Amino acid sequence: xxxxxxxxxxxxxxQRLNASAGDATVHARTNRxxxxxxxxxxxxxxTDWLAECPDLKWxxxxxxxxxxxxxxxxxxxxxxxxxxxxxxxxxxxxxxSILAGILGLYRGIDQVTELRHQERWLGEDLRKSxxxxxxxxxxxxxxxxxxxxxxxxxxxxxxxxxxxxxxxQEKDLDRALATADVVVxxxxxxxxxxxxxxxxRLALLPQQALFINFGRGSVVxxxxxxxxxxxxxxxxxxxxxxxxxxxxxxxxxxxxxxxILTQHSGGGTGDEMDLKVDVFIDNLKRYRxxxxxxxxxxFTRGY
Amino acid sequence: xxxxxxxxxxxxxxQRLNASAGDATVHARTNRxxxxxxxxxxxxxxTDWLAECPDLKWxxxxxxxxxxxxxxxxxxxxxxxxxxxxxxxxxxxxxxSILAGILGLYRGIDQVTELRHQERWLGEDLRKSxxxxxxxxxxxxxxxxxxxxxxxxxxxxxxxxxxxxxxxQEKDLDRALATADVVVxxxxxxxxxxxxxxxxRLALLPQQALFINFGRGSVVxxxxxxxxxxxxxxxxxxxxxxxxxxxxxxxxxxxxxxxILTQHSGGGTGDEMDLKVDVFIDNLKRYRxxxxxxxxxxFTRGY
Numbered sequence: 001x002x003x004x005x006x007x008x009x010x011x012x013x014x015q016r017l018n019a020s021a022g023d024a025t026v027h028a029r030t031n032r033x034x035x036x037x038x039x040x041x042x043x044x045x046x047t048d049w050l051a052e053c054p055d056l057k058w059x060x061x062x063x064x065x066x067x068x069x070x071x072x073x074x075x076x077x078x079x080x081x082x083x084x085x086x087x088x089x090x091x092x093x094x095x096x097s098i099l100a101g102i103l104g105l106y107r108g109i110d111q112v113t114e115l116r117h118q119e120r121w122l123g124e125d126l127r128k129s130x131x132x133x134x135x136x137x138x139x140x141x142x143x144x145x146x147x148x149x150x151x152x153x154x155x156x157x158x159x160x161x162x163x164x165x166x167x168x169q170e171k172d173l174d175r176a177l178a179t180a181d182v183v184v185x186x187x188x189x190x191x192x193x194x195x196x197x198x199x200x201r202l203a204l205l206p207q208q209a210l211f212i213n214f215g216r217g218s219v220v221x222x223x224x225x226x227x228x229x230x231x232x233x234x235x236x237x238x239x240x241x242x243x244x245x246x247x248x249x250x251x252x253x254x255x256x257x258x259x260i261l262t263q264h265s266g267g268g269t270g271d272e273m274d275l276k277v278d279v280f281i282d283n284l285k286r287y288r289x290x291x292x293x294x295x296x297x298x299f300t301r302g303y
Numbered sequence: 304x305x306x307x308x309x310x311x312x313x314x315x316x317x318q319r320l321n322a323s324a325g326d327a328t329v330h331a332r333t334n335r336x337x338x339x340x341x342x343x344x345x346x347x348x349x350t351d352w353l354a355e356c357p358d359l360k361w362x363x364x365x366x367x368x369x370x371x372x373x374x375x376x377x378x379x380x381x382x383x384x385x386x387x388x389x390x391x392x393x394x395x396x397x398x399x400s401i402l403a404g405i406l407g408l409y410r411g412i413d414q415v416t417e418l419r420h421q422e423r424w425l426g427e428d429l430r431k432s433x434x435x436x437x438x439x440x441x442x443x444x445x446x447x448x449x450x451x452x453x454x455x456x457x458x459x460x461x462x463x464x465x466x467x468x469x470x471x472q473e474k475d476l477d478r479a480l481a482t483a484d485v486v487v488x489x490x491x492x493x494x495x496x497x498x499x500x501x502x503x504r505l506a507l508l509p510q511q512a513l514f515i516n517f518g519r520g521s522v523v524x525x526x527x528x529x530x531x532x533x534x535x536x537x538x539x540x541x542x543x544x545x546x547x548x549x550x551x552x553x554x555x556x557x558x559x560x561x562x563i564l565t566q567h568s569g570g571g572t573g574d575e576m577d578l579k580v581d582v583f584i585d586n587l588k589r590y591r592x593x594x595x596x597x598x599x600x601x602f603t604r605g606y
Contacts, residue, residue: 093410096435100410103403107396108568113416116564119557121549127571132399156455246424254422261419265411268430 006043090267101238190302226252309346393570404541493605529555
């Protein structure tokens with residue numbers, strides 16, 4: 001069996017993978033010709049390589065997002081390829097980045113960072129704009145691994161959380177937004193999630209509310225969000241994902257007030273790639289034992 | 304009875320205080336002559352006013368710190384004045400600011416704030432420097448209301464916390480520091496806490512450790528701390544309190560890396576003064592009913 005690795009591994013990680021691969025041959029980032037002869041791929045290959053890969057059976061992506069690998073785009077391949085993603089993998093670091101962002105705005109971490117840059121002491125005058133998270137009304141839009149973990153992290157703050165899964169109803173969401181202190185979206189990009197946080201819906205939020213997005217940028221009207229922050233109609237935002245990444249020059253998210261832009265770093269940790277290798281090694285064992293793989297994606301469902 | 308208010312109240316807060324004061328007369332920030340005739344003071348008066356106040360029986364400070372009101376400085380007054388402080392009052396917002404600071408460093412909120420200022424996208428490259436708080440070894444130096452609340456907030460992260468109260472032993476602390484991920488000091492300034500985090504002790508900390516100070520600036524060797532951050536011998540710091548406040552121009556805390564300087568804002572919330580008035584009204588009821596006051600300070604003990 002030939003395994004092709006697109007992920008950027010250290011020599012140690014590659015060695016660990018080889019040691020777990022048994023009699024399979026591991027090719028790490030060699031060339032397209034090698035890719036085309038492989039049965040298993042670990043990492044996210046260039047999509048145009050998928051036009052020619054007659055032996056490919058399984059791709060283990062190193063991301064949660066998989067939209068660009070939609071198999072309806074490869075009619076020649078039919079349904080012969082199984083794609084698995086890292087669903088749930090980033091829940092812990094992302095949930096911690098979300099809490100870091102909420103507390104960052106409530107306790108002024110962004111403000112004091114700016115002030116230190118200017119070598120300016122405001123002291124006492126900072127305090128009046130601060131809040132605590134206690135008893136906050138938190139709307140969790142998307143109720144997968146990330147928001148479930150976030151709900152646990154919020155436990156000691158005794159927040160009043162309301163969650164919406166894929167069965168969400170328009171009028172229930174609208175009603176929840178009207179009294180929300182914090183709204184956290186963690187949903188993927190699907191036809192059902194696109195543009196949910198429209199200008200109309202953002203306007204339902206109370207003036208001091210925070211809007212947090214660690215799912216996909218397509219869920220929100222970015223111009224309306226930046227406008228509400230600039231006019232003071234919205235309290236703050238923490239934005240990890242945007243419609244275009246890197247964020248284009250001139251985009252209002254670079255300069256509008258009370259926004260923390262985490263640059264799609266939410267899932268990051270120093271040991272991220274080690275843990276991804278662990279997931280692949282575990283799934284490779286399943287593959288060779290003909291067991292059900294973890295994290296098989298559904299292109300029709302969208303997650 | 305004459306009550307003198309040094310705190311900076313809104314007309315609404317003053318009205319609420321008047322409504323609770325019964326037949327007592329409330330004088331809000333009038334003049335020293337009025338102060339000298341008062342029996343009760345709410346707020347932090349200029350210390351030199353205390354030289355002449357023959358009728359003064361009780362000062363309700365609007366702070367936790369009270370060092371400048373040490374009654375050994377007023378020999379003429381003897382021990383006739385009871386001083387109460389806001390012990391425990393700031394525990395909730397301060398604990399949340401501490402967690403905001405720790406997660407801010409672990410999840411790069413300070414870094415992304417700087418990057419946004421520069422309109423610079425690092426994205427992927429940010430992720431490798433990030434950590435999660437799970438299973439961190441946390442040393443709580445001081446185990447009053449703030450660190451007790453912090454321990455609750457840390458529960459979902461399953462940290463391994465070790466706390467030191469006023470009975471702390473040198474060698475136990477040294478041993479705990481050697482393996483700490485995060486050290487949080489919340490102790491007041493007393494002869495027993497001064498200079499505890501000396502250059503020698505800071506050098507015991509592992510290279511990735513965070514040092515957090517929301518107690519008093521005198522607990523730490525500031526030059527040694529800034530030096531360790533600059534040389535990379537320490538991972539990061541969150542500093543709310545400094546030996547001189549405002550922090551002087553040219554102080555290394557303005558420019559050294561990986562430091563979040565919260566400018567003594569840790570206890571702040573928008574409704575802070577409302578809540579302080581609540582505390583005073585409650586204690587005033589006790590005073591008039593000749594019950595034990597809450598928050599009586601001991602100048603010999605130092606808290």
